[in-house]
Amino acid sequence: xxDSVIADETLREAILDAxxxxxxxxxxxxRVGVLNSIAHLAGKVDDLSKRDLAEALAHQVHGxxxxxxxxxxxxxxxxxxxxxxxxxx
Numbered sequence: 111x112x113d114s115v116i117a118d119e120t121l122r123e124a125i126l127d128a129x130x131x132x133x134x135x136x137x138x139x140x141r142v143g144v145l146n147s148i149a150h151l152a153g154k155v156d157d158l159s160k161r162d163l164a165e166a167l168a169h170q171v172h173g174x175x176x177x178x179x180x181x182x183x184x185x186x187x188x189x190x191x192x193x194x195x196x197x198x199x
Contacts, residue, residue, distance in 0.1 A: 116173035118144040125149055125174075128167040135160050135167075140181065142168070147175040154182045161186055 122144040130136050138160060140153035149168040155161050165179045 116147070118147065121147060121149070121171060121173050124171045125168050128171060129164065132163070132167060135164055138164075140164055144174075147173055149174050149177045150180065151177065152180045152182075156183060158183060158185050 122142050125142050125144070129138075129140060129142075135155070138153065138155050140151060140155070143150040143152075149171070151164055151168060155164070161179065161181045161183045164181055165177050168174060168177045168179075
């Protein structure tokens with residue numbers, strides 16, 4: 111691993127901090143994992159705008175190459191679907 115690569119745990123903490131700082135989703139029970147700089151989001155929210163917000167906040171974290179959004183909510187795609195990532199290289 112080179113110095114320019116940010117550790118997955120550091121990225122995870124940055125995403126959790128971004129969630130905690132935004133009162134629109136701070137109280138939601140969301141789970142975050144990061145592997146190889148790809149964020150994996152899970153949990154349940156009550157509407158699509160919160161789901162989309164969580165994904166947008168994760169994408170904004172410097173060092174994140176992609177986001178897999180498996181947050182469940184009414185109207186969202188099935189969390190079991192196939193995910194295609196447009197990775198930043």
